[in-house]
Amino acid sequence: MSHSTSPRSIEELQHLLRLSSEAGRPLYVYRQGNDDGLTVDLQELNKIIEIDAANLVATVHPGVKLGTLASRLGEQGLRFMPADTPFYHDKTIGQLFYEGCSNISSLKYGYTKHFLMGSEIVLPTGELLKTGGKTVKNVTGYDFTRFFNAPYTDYGIAVKFLLKLLPLPESRRGLAATFAGLEQLLAFMRKLRDSRLVPAYLLWIDPGVQNLYQAGGQGPLVLLEFDGLAAETAEQAQHTLALIETYGGTIRAAADSYGRLASQWAALYRPGGNYVLTDEYKLAFTRQEEFIKQFYAIAEKFAVQAGLFGQLAEGKLNIALSRPEPEQGFIDAVLQAVIQAGGIAAGKYDRLAGRRGRGALAMLEQRAKAAFDPKMILNR
Template structure:
């Protein structure tokens, strides 16, 4: 039987890894283990080692939750952009990067990976590897920081994250907008882009997902926030309001500062007893209408209670189910349709179900895994994954 272990320090973790390597016993992090080996709980590696306000850098452990980090940084007028929303507050830093979570503010600020400047990693033989650094010259050449911290890559266990920070914005304005149809949502998002109106984040929540949260459906709900300098943010909000009216939308709520609207939806990215988040689908902005229409057609035909939400301005959609058991056949059919439309899956569902990945990138990943972890110590793949 597998046992759960919660190391209190990096040194203790190194000892556990060395012991496992010597015995050929697997160690599992962020994933369910098999019947043997050790399940690692990294929640005690939750130190905030440093907040360097002068250089806009923080160093934290994998067990630090984004909510706690955001609060500590705010005391010094700083923020770590991927943590600067209500939606990831309970997620740990380790899971954020291991699961390849989208930066919800990427529309304005870019991908989460660009806010990771360096790391310390315990390798499968127990040795400690340092990558990156506080300055740009430390991250030139091969990008080992993002190589070892790419989604679902098991080449080592990251025990320190070196994070890029930004100052807190002068002001924030949050809007909750209701549209009648998905086409109106997509047309609004397209017009924002074309008119240079850039919210920090924009999330669409369909009627089904609203119902799963036992919220009275408000049509096609869009949550967005503008931040920055007072004058700039005010002008962006005014321009957005014009476009909302143009596409038949209604502003249901407006909050200055971090209001309650987004907080009510903070559990969107968390699984619960009656709510299962399976995967993120990525596609060209122009293919979303086609894909969303097909999704509802397939769900209706199969009688599946499923919904969509996501960052539609960037072509990122998340699939959720009402209930604890997702419909596997429906997911397979939907994934095939996504690939035909030129889209890609984030890969979370395949990892959770032990499905073997395919293609040239999967082959490269397997070769890198064999090079860094020849004994398959870290997150040992199932038989399905190695077929």
């Protein structure tokens, strides 16, 4: 196992990168290191540098936890959307962007990357590169903010993030409901989409995943929340309750306070004894039923206690297993089922397993990596 260090300043990290680049010594950030290198822990770079309420921008270090940021912003009536639910509160800002974590509230508010306005990156040479800024329209050429902060790209180490903020909503209405089966759940989802009711988030958890974390799954579970003006959220929740009843659903809980429903399932996005692969598979809504049924057949074939959860309305599906690591054959079969259903895989599993990506885009990424990190010292 590699040795580890926790730089206390950006300048200290720059010095470390210069020395490592000169010596060709590997550095590992957000990854498990090898014996020949040094693991860099960014936990000491944990300051909320500025909350600019007038311009709705926060400037933070990578070691700031999302739960801490949410609390500080809430004191000023503000929120950073990827931290607006408790699912990621144990993650740091650096982990959020490096791991490519999905914004749970993207159904209404858009992807995580759209809440990153700028950054400062320490390159493998020790140089400091600044991208973006506090204004929304600040890109006249290539968008280097998102280029350098793309998941698992390892062109440099992000040490500052400029985050787009939004005001806290006047009201929140949360619902938890279960359905008799997959067909009823998807019928409800189709009607919800057609009715133009847009929850801030909608998370589906199948019985297999429920039983991995809380015994006694009661059928496909949906957690959703509406936010906005009080009259608006009350009307939306009432319409949704009627839809749930129409499709044979059962209300398990209702809440009008922040995070009450979501916090019960926050363990889904935390490291633990189960293997969880998030932000990997994406499918069109109309093809999800086909894939889900095929997934259950694959799990049965490999005798794996497994399940699915995710942002069903957006086609983002995650897997959870009762084992610490999946069999390669199981993962290959799941990938093939995704492709057959017209979906795509982000390649996260290959990256976590230390495999190189495949295809033209992967080749371009490798060429960019060689340009910014010619000695391949970062996460090689």
